[in-house]
Amino acid sequence: MSKARTIAVVGAGFSGAVIAHQLAKAGHRVTVFEARGHLAGNCHTERDAETGVMTHVYGPHIFHTDNERVWSFITGFGEFVPYVNRVKAITGGRVYTLPINLLTINQFFGRTLRPSEARDFLESIADTSIESPATFEEQALRFVGRELYEAFFKGYTQKQWGLDPSELPASILKRLPVRFNYDDNYFNHRRQGIPKDGYSALVERMLQVPGVSVHLGTAFEPARKVEFGHVFYSGPIDAWFGHGKGRLAYRTLDFEVFREAGDYQGNAVINYCEQKVPYTRVTEHKHFAPWENHACTVCYREFSRACGESDVPYYPVRLAREKAQLAEYVDMAKREGNVTFVGRLGTYRYLDMDVTIKEALEVADEFLSRTRGEARMPAFIASPLA
Ligand code: UDP
Numbered sequence: 050m051s052k053a054r055t056i057a058v059v060g061a062g063f064s065g066a067v068i069a070h071q072l073a074k075a076g077h078r079v080t081v082f083e084a085r086g087h088l089a090g091n092c093h094t095e096r097d098a099e100t101g102v103m104t105h106v107y108g109p110h111i112f113h114t115d116n117e118r119v120w121s122f123i124t125g126f127g128e129f130v131p132y133v134n135r136v137k138a139i140t141g142g143r144v145y146t147l148p149i150n151l152l153t154i155n156q157f158f159g160r161t162l163r164p165s166e167a168r169d170f171l172e173s174i175a176d177t178s179i180e181s182p183a184t185f186e187e188q189a190l191r192f193v194g195r196e197l198y199e200a201f202f203k204g205y206t207q208k209q210w211g212l213d214p215s216e217l218p219a220s221i222l223k224r225l226p227v228r229f230n231y232d233d234n235y236f237n238h239r240r241q242g243i244p245k246d247g248y249s250a251l252v253e254r255m256l257q258v259p260g261v262s263v264h265l266g267t268a269f270e271p272a273r274k275v276e277f278g279h280v281f282y283s284g285p286i287d288a289w290f291g292h293g294k295g296r297l298a299y300r301t302l303d304f305e306v307f308r309e310a311g312d313y314q315g316n317a318v319i320n321y322c323e324q325k326v327p328y329t330r331v332t333e334h335k336h337f338a339p340w341e342n343h344a345c346t347v348c349y350r351e352f353s354r355a356c357g358e359s360d361v362p363y364y365p366v367r368l369a370r371e372k373a374q375l376a377e378y379v380d381m382a383k384r385e386g387n388v389t390f391v392g393r394l395g396t397y398r399y400l401d402m403d404v405t406i407k408e409a410l411e412v413a414d415e416f417l418s419r420t421r422g423e424a425r426m427p428a429f430i431a432s433p434l435a
Pocket of ligand 1: 206
């Protein structure tokens with residue numbers, strides 16, 4: 050191993066940190082380059098200087114997974130406190146629970162339906178002429194009908210994506226369940242929690258392995274790849290190629306931060322579903338850590354907009370135009386040699402934290418099995434175009 054060349058990992062979010070950890074543990078020397086001044090990418094957490102509240106600096110992140118390998122890996126770096134995300138939604142001057150569940154349906158329609166009655170009722174108001182929903186709007190109309198769609202999804206989605214739901218894929222709405230019971234857990238996964246010391250502390254511990262050196266505030270120039278045995282790149286795929294085929298579109302977020310005494314909204318996340326309210330949601334961070342006590346509170350009002358050149362990219366847009374561009378970048382990436390593109394930005398996909406970690410573990414597995422056999426590492430392990 051001593052003669053093996055150092056591995057470069059670009060980006061210290063979950064993708065980069067997991068790969069660096071796994072490779073270093075197997076005996077490789079790894080240098081991590083992170084352009085920003087902190088670890089953990091958009092999962093970064095830090096204590097608010099004024100209130101002492103642990104804040105999710107780039108917006109709310111709740112860890113949830115059904116993948117036992119991911120859960121046992123991540124919980125090896127710090128305690129997770131069980132946490133169930135119970136999102137509230139304001140629309141039409143009323144507060145409801147999300148995801149759409151029996152309470153939402155009964156309150157919205159002023160009914161007292163039981164599960165099977167609610168199922169029949171939604172089927173009676175749904176647009177059953179839509180056989181295979183392709184767009185977000187068709188998916189909503191088919192499964193919850195026009196009234197619930199317009200109250201909870203239409204305005205929020207227009208604000209979040211800057212597009213009409215008729216232009217967006219059904220996959221975005223499929224993230225949210227519809228339940229015919231009173232379960233208002235936002236996620237279906239068995240394992241859910243919030244890291245007690247925040248996400249950045251987890252990533253810091255992950256990178257505290259002999260063999261890993263981390264350079265914060267250090268961008269990585271693609272031309273430097275020849276200096277390394279292999280490069281794992283979790284930055285934006287189009288940036289690696291100097292945006293030669295155009296810029297891939299992202300949504301970015303702006304946060305209006307405000308602080309006050311006491312409890313502002315009584316819940317971690319409240320969505321504002323109507324178009325007329327300019328923000329999408331308000332996050333009150335101290336409710337993510339109910340085991341802590343804080344006299345004051347810090348909240349983020351969240352606004353979504355198109356991502357400019359110097360903004361932080363959050364959500365990949367992935368419409369037909371971007372997918373065509375992406376296909377060109379994927380071809381270029383496959384010809385690049387000794388670079389593997391990973392994570393949300395490297396593969397231009399809307400990935401949750403657990404999927405990011407799962408894929409990063411698999412990338413590391415693949416690399417370790419190939420270095421034994423001397424075979425070349427592919428540019429991707431999961432197709433970005435799927
Ligand atoms: N969504 C909506 N109304 C809501 C919450 C979500 O229309 O109150 C739609 C919206 O298009 C959003 C998608 O569902 O982008 C996925 O929501 P999720 O809460 O998973 O988004 P994230 O927390 O990843 O931003």
